Amino acid sequence: MSRLPLVAIVGRPNVGKSTLFNRLVGKRLALVDDRPGVTRDRREGDATLLGVDFRVIDTAGFEEDDPQTLPGRMRAQTQAAVREADVALFLIDSRAGVVPLDEEIARWLRSEDTPVVLVANKAEGRAGDAGLYEAFGFGFGDPVPLSAEHGEGIADLFEALLPHIDREDTDEEQGDEEEAADAPLKLAIVGRPNAGKSTLVNRMLGEDRMITGPEAGITRDSIAVDWQWQGRAVRLIDTAGLRKKAKVEDKLEKLSVADALHAVDFAEVVVLLLDATKGLEAQDLRIADRVLQEGRALIIALNKWDVAENASSLFQGVRGALDEGLAQVKGLPLLTVSAATGKGIDQLLQVAFETREAWSRRVSTGQLNRWFEAAVEKNPPPAPGGKRIKLRYLTQAKTRPPGFVLFGTRVDQLPESYRRYLVNGIRRELGFGAVPVRLTLRAPKNPYGR
Structure with a gap:
């Protein structure tokens, strides 16, 4: 049996790593407290987002200390977890903004081979806007605005994670x-x-x-x-x-x-x-x-x-x-x-x-998006009012009947005719025949739309 993809949550103490871990696994497995440093050991749990299964590792807060001290040994565990993982979720506290320890963690992550998804936690309300702006300087792409405590932004997090955790059919799926x-x-x-x-x-x-x-x-x-x-x-x-x-x-x-x-x-x-x-x-x-x-x-x-x-x-x-x-x-x-x-x-x-x-057919996200990119290139979506609709990628969320989620910007303006073009292409070219196909459109929240 193939192992599940691994997602390691890293960040300095008290940025909400254990809260996000609990949110993803759907259980209160990790202790959460306002005091920093509650998590000391690596904690693992299984998670599912929109039909994609993966394993999450909650790590201790990353601190600068001698390797022989307890914080130093905790840091070594975090580094080992990141090297094992398929992707690292780098959490910062958007309300506190970027601090020197965040910058050190970013330098270390850039030196590793593990892909990084930057997450600006505690972004509910306007208090986290400043931290969001600062986070662009890390060079990890657009930060994902999130409230792990309230569950806001989980769909956007899934969109950022998916390219790293969705695989070709596993033995278990077969x-x-x-x-x-x-x-x-x-x-x-x-x-x-x-x-x-x-x-x-x-x-x-x-x-x-x-x-x-x-x-x-x-x-x-x-x-x-x-x-x-x-x-x-x-x-x-x-x-x-x-x-x-x-x-x-x-x-x-x-x-x-x-x-x-x-x-x-x-x-x-x-x-x-x-x-x-x-x-x-x-x-x-x-x-x-x-x-x-x-x-x-x-x-x-x-x-x-x-x-x-x-x-x-x-x-x-x-x-x-x-x-x-x-x-x-x-x-x-x-x-x-x-x-x-x-x-x-x-x-x-x-x-x-x-x-x-x-x-009952399931198509891997890799195969699906190779087809999707070719379909969009052949027939690009329209630009109502001169504003381009950007379609990012497609994933299959369920089977029986087949259900797909399309991520992109301004997808609420996508004409029904273009939606039918995609659905008919999925049926015709990916082996679904004349079965009912569900297509859900999903747009990430704009953190600056407020």
């Missing part, structure tokens, strides 16, 4: 992905009443597990059935038919519709079954939109294909209507099946497993 791939595929079958959902489930299982018939709305509960397809585990969820609210008059049917929507919440992949003899209706698009809003991977299946008329034009018509009506996710898988004969079911299940794999 293990998680393999474990997810071996887990049962949670597959929900949804659609309007009488689209043939229960018939399709029965054909998959090879038994009359669900009651079927010409009457619409026979299935009233969402029923989960564990099953094997070609040696791979599947949990099938057959649901009540979804129809327009205006037609949902019977109380029991209202409960059935709610249960079907509940089933979507617990599924990984949702198959929206259409009746090929009736084509695509507005209600089908509403169901599809609801599935995508819930962040589930979606497949469209045209059932009763064995009795469909003008099959080619019908398929092209449904394809065009889907791309127009669900413009946020173009290219959804559109398959043809016959629940009555079983034709197309194996292909449907194969696509469902492939779609779940894309839905």
